[in-house]
Amino acid sequence: GAGVSQSPSNKVTEKGKDVELRCDPISGHTALYWYRQRLGQGLEFLIYFQGNSAPDKSGLPSDRFSAERTGESVSTLTIQRTQQEDSAVYLCASSLEPPGQYNEQFFGPGTRLTVL
Amino acid sequence: DQQVKQNSPSLSVQEGRISILNCDYTNSMFDYFLWYKKYPAEGPTFLISISSIKDKNEDGRFTVFLNKSAKHLSLHIVPSQPGDSAVYFCAALYGGSQGNLIFGKGTKLSVKP
Numbered sequence: 001g002a003g004v005s006q007s008p009s010n011k012v013t014e015k016g017k018d019v020e021l022r023c024d025p026i027s028g029h030t031a032l033y034w035y036r037q038r039l040g041q042g043l044e045f046l047i048y049f050q051g052n053s054a055p056d057k058s059g060l061p062s063d064r065f066s067a068e069r070t071g072e073s074v075s076t077l078t079i080q081r082t083q084q085e086d087s088a089v090y091l092c093a094s095s096l097e098p099p100g101q102y103n104e105q106f107f108g109p110g111t112r113l114t115v116l
Numbered sequence: 117d118q119q120v121k122q123n124s125p126s127l128s129v130q131e132g133r134i135s136i137l138n139c140d141y142t143n144s145m146f147d148y149f150l151w152y153k154k155y156p157a158e159g160p161t162f163l164i165s166i167s168s169i170k171d172k173n174e175d176g177r178f179t180v181f182l183n184k185s186a187k188h189l190s191l192h193i194v195p196s197q198p199g200d201s202a203v204y205f206c207a208a209l210y211g212g213s214q215g216n217l218i219f220g221k222g223t224k225l226s227v228k229p
Contacts, residue, residue, distance in 0.1 A: 042219035107159030
């Protein structure tokens with residue numbers, strides 16, 4: 001079956017512009033996570049969606065970052081007024097319903113964002 | 117403050133020998149640990165995990181050891197193969213969390229033929 005897909009695979013933008021990144025999770029996965037990986041760093045948690053519950057936004061680095069999810073399907077991560085420090089690979093992962101037990105997170109290939 | 121640390125950014129091993137990747141953590145609330153493997157331009161893929169109630173978990177060529185008193189875990193790959201060349205991330209989560217993983221910075225493993 002299809003895995004997690006993300007688009008675009010690469011995005012180059014100018015400082016100050018807004019960008020929107022898309023994630024299509026595995027069908028039937030109720031949990032969806034966004035992470036980012038800056039150069040030389042580990043993956044950093046950004047936001048978590050679970051079903052129709054309010055998302056956990058505790059990892060978002062600033063109010064320029066927001067994300068939405070339509071039901072249990074597509075999610076979009078929006079970065080407004082991009083800055084050079086936003087340059088990173090943005091990774092999306094989905095899993096069967098947590099919490100209480102660990103369910104494997106399946107990652108997409110990521111979107112490489114470059115802010116000039 | 118990094119809660120999960122991988123202090124070796126790279127490791128080079130000869131094919132057929134053992135690869136040992138190390139990971140240290142600071143948060144004693146962590147109760148589940150995972151290793152992910154990442155190839156260039158791909159997302160990380162789950163490799164092996166261990167619960168904090170165990171000290172060893174084995175899956176084929178891969179074994180993870182957990183030393184809770186030292187807050188240390190390691191991944192052993194025996195025998196190492198060229199296809200194992202990738203970046204390996206150690207990750208952790210704690211009970212009651214919503215599953216968001218805390219990652220180390222990764223160790224790039226190169227297995228030479």
